[in-house]
Amino acid sequence: MATAPRRKVNPLLKFLFEMGPLGLFFIANVRPGLFNPLVERVLPAAMFEGPSGNVFTATAVFVPVTILALVVGLVVMRHVPIMPLISGIFVLVFGTLTLWLQNDVFIKMKPTIVNTLFGVILLGGLYFGRPLIRYVLDAAFDLKPEGWRKLTLNWGLFFLFLAVLNEVVWRNFSSEFWSAFKLFGTMPITLIFAGSQVPILLKYEVKPEEATPTLAGNGEAEAG
Incomplete structure (x- = not known):
């Protein structure tokens, strides 16, 4: 059975x-009062009153919204990139553990574990001669092998x-600082790093004329 083609989605909508x-998650951590009336309908109100109450509120919002975003993204784009999918699975697991055990360490360690996983996968794949960055980043461009190797090494490190x-x-x-840093620290750092990799994309991009031989060239070869 053929898979449904991916839809082109506005980059802003994808973002x-x-x-x-x-x-x-950041808003709920800073202003939990906006969300507590809702989350307290399904979880004990007492758990949101302690020193970690803000994180619990934010996690209670983060988990269902993340799953909803994945489902909506699948419907709209007909495809979920591997990074958001894996991250969403970890949000579900570690967010559930955070609320069930009432321990915010789980949700705080989630980025460490996810980023370590991606780093190990990329560097491990590179060690075995398989630059996997095109799959991890859901790349929509074509590079020469050396370009994929360099990108894989850089992103793996x-x-x-980030971990x-x-x-x-x-x-x-x-x-509160950790929550803000995830949004206003980690994201800008990632965007800056991604921008620093553009020269590699440009240098090792496979041009159309390099990807397939010309018809004229084939004709000459056959005539000879």
Whole structure:
């Protein structure tokens, strides 16, 4: 059975699908009163009154909104990129553990584990001669093998850097600072890093004339 073709989606809408849940997580952590009347209908009100109450409120919002974003993204785009999909699975697992055990360490460690996983997959694949970055980043461009290898190495190391950075922030700063840093720190750093990789994309991009031989060239070869 043939799979449904992917739809071209406005980049801003795609960004909203992927970053909207994180933005709501930040808002719920800063202004839990906006969401507590809703989450207290399904969870004990007492769990939102302690020192970690804001994180629990934010997590209670984050989990269903993340799953909803994945479902809507699948319907609209007919495709869910591997990174948001894996991250969404970890949000579901670690968010549920956070609320069930009433321990915010689980949701705070989620970025560490996800980024470490991506980093290990990329560097491990590169070690075995398989540059997997095109699958992890859902790449829509074509590069020469050397370009894929360089991108895979750079992104693998960057994901490990993000894992270490998350550990440093959540272990040494308040929950409010950690939540804000996820949105206003990690995202700009990632965008800056992604921008720094553009020269590699340009240098190793496979041009149309390099991808397939010309008809004229084939005709000459056959005539000879």
